[in-house]
Amino acid sequence: MRVERLTGSTAAEIVDAVRAAIADGALAPGETLPTMRAAAEHLGVNRNTVAAAYxxxxxxxxxxSHGRRGTVAAAAAELPGEGRASREGAVNLADGNPDPLLLPPLPPLAADAQPVLYGAPPVHPRLEAIARAQVRGSLPESHRITVAGGAVDAIERLLSSALVRGEAVAVEDPGFLSHAGILRLHGLRPIGVSMDAEGPRPESLREALRAGARAVILTPRAQNPTGSSISADRAEQLRAELAQHPDVLVVEDDHYAGLAEAPYARSTPPGARRWALVRSVSKSLGPDLRVAMVHCDDETGALLDARGGHAVWVSHLLQRAVAAVLEAPGTQELLRAAREAYAERARMLTDALAVHGIAAAPHQDGVNVWVPLDGDEDAVVTALAASGWTVRRGVDFVTGGGTGGGAGGVTGAGGGAAVRVTISTMTVERAERFAAALAEALAAR
Structure with a gap:
């Protein structure tokens, strides 16, 4: 932006001038604003006035603000997520979806459902009873339950209810796409917490908390993208670190609860003032059943309900459908079969890769396998695409803003390069063909 475009003698007037330049296209996303010194000299104001405006x-x-690179106009915030499209004819191993054939059947919507009117409780009693039974013995007996439109909606509301723009959140690195997207959308600052096969590393979490993290997002099981689950020992170590910061909001995103092989190990310390356990049914029952149960302390639950507002509650028809599926006689057997199928499909891929000397990260749960690479992941992904395979680049999951701990035994030796492969529809033949294609792409670099 040319300094001549700036006008105003107060911070408010300078803000208006910059916003007008953005609105009419004179200041494009990514374009650098004048330095504070140059702006102050041009406008004839104190440098502190420009600093306040910026x-x-x-x-x-x-x-x-990009530090020494200056201040730039922000691009429209995007919320990355799963469901990446694949070109026609390619095998899509990038979308992060469950296998539709392994989802339990949906019940017909009951015609005798009573109308739900404004002012009704946000949580359907049948679904709340199921949710309480699922966590009995794992959480305090007395806690609040509310409902959200999926895990991403729940976490977005949790963070926006507790933090203000510019505050820091500790997130796993590499981590879930939508976690990073939520932070960007709300102007929150990520601090990466490095990972190993047992989950977030305690020393990295300690550094993030010391660096000022006001909230922490942890994935107890089937961490996306690595598949790792937090062990009981690791959960105890994380609780010890978090116990030193009782005012930090602790969010556990247990998105794979309905399918996980690993037991849930709680990382939230007993003395945490603000906490939430989020359990979505998107992976176990299907992404279109966009419901997440949020178990939390009373203060957090009250804020969530107030921010959601009963005018935009999660449909009770949708909640009834989720409850009906979970109560159906054959559902638990179907979920067990799906759990075993995903585990077997992950083994198909890791075994096929091992034949070619390619080591994947230790897989524990989930519909993805994380494959560290020693080298240029862009070249590998491009070569795979040319041979008909679509996967996700490891860099897509890099949180940034890390505390310097790296990602331990999770990322590759080549600076964290990796690819994420969705295995939900994997077969032996497909695994063998993909492993051969990846080996060829690695050899051709």
Whole structure:
């Protein structure tokens, strides 16, 4: 942006000038604003006035500060997620979806359902009873339950209810796409917590908390993208670190609860003032049943219900459908079969890769396998695409803003390069063909 475009003698007037330049296209996303010194000299104002204006613009998400590279106009926030498309004819191993053939059947919507009106409780009693039974013995007996439109909606509401723009959140690195997207959408600062086969590393979490993290997002099981689950010993270590910061919001995203082989090990310490356990049914019952149960302390639950508002509650028809599926006589058997099928399909791929000397990260749960690479992942992904395979680049899951601990035994030796492969529809023949294609792509670099 040319300094001549700036006008104003107060911080508010400078903010208006920059926002007008963004609105009419004179200041494009990624374009650098004048330095504070240059702006102050041009406008004839104190440098602190310009600094205050730039701070206000950053607070509303209009600009981003890139340190020595200056302040730039922010691009429209995007919330990355699963479901990546694949070109026609390619095998899509990038979408992160469950296998539709392994999802339990949906019941017909009951015609005798009573109308739900404004002011009704947000959680259907049948679903709340099921949710309480599922966590009995794992959480405090007295806690609040509310419902959200999926895990991403729940976590977004949790963070926006507890934090303000510019505050820091500790997130796994590599981590779930949508976690990073939520932070960007709300102007929150990520601090990466490095991973190993047992989950987030305690020393890395300690550094993130010391660096000022006001919230922490942890994945107890089937961490996306690595598949790792937090062991009982690791959960105890994480509780010890978090116990030193009782005012930090602890969010556990147990998205794979309905299918996980590993037991749930709680990382939230007993003395945490603000906490939430989020359990979605998207992987176990299907992404279109966009319901997540949120177990939390009373204060957090009250804030979530207030922010959601009963005018935009999660449909009770949808909640009834979820409850009906979970109560159906054959559902648990179907979920057990799906759990075993996904585990077997992951083994198909890791065994096929091992034949070619390619070591995947230790797989524990989930519909993805994380494959560390020693080298240029872009070249590998491009070569795989040319041979008819679509996978996700490891860099897509890099959180950034890390505390310097790396990602331990999870990422590859080549600076964290990796690919994520969805195995939900894997077969022996497909695994063998993909492993051969990956070996060829690695050899051709």
């Amino acid at each position: 701070a206000q613009l950053a607070a509303i998400g209009a600009v981003e």
